[in-house]
Amino acid sequence: MSMIRKSIFALIVSLSWTGSLFAQDQTGRITGRVLDEMSQQPIANVSIAVQGRALGSMSGNDGTYAVRDVPVGTYQLTATSIGYAPSTQEVTVTAGETATVDW
Helix, strand or coil, rough: CCHHHHHHHHHHHHHHHHHHHHCCCCCEEEECCEECCCCCCEEECCEECCCCEEEECCCCCEEEEEEEECCEEEEEEEEEEEEEEEEEEEECCCCCCECCCCC
């Protein structure tokens, strides 16, 4: 009986491990850079939000940002910052890939 329990336990562990690997493949990343339209200088501290998801990022001093672990799909990505009008762009995220959205 002990051997059957060990086999069942090993099967459950291996299936859960395989399931978590599959789930990881169902996400991608969104990266980009935010620049001032007139000066072409990077803008820091811009809030980048994936609409309909609790996902987002802030741009760094060099204007770059990255949103990780975004589920596969098409989203509206919105950038907001004090002193600038909000801007929204559509982005499609593919499993295991990086989508680029620059402003």
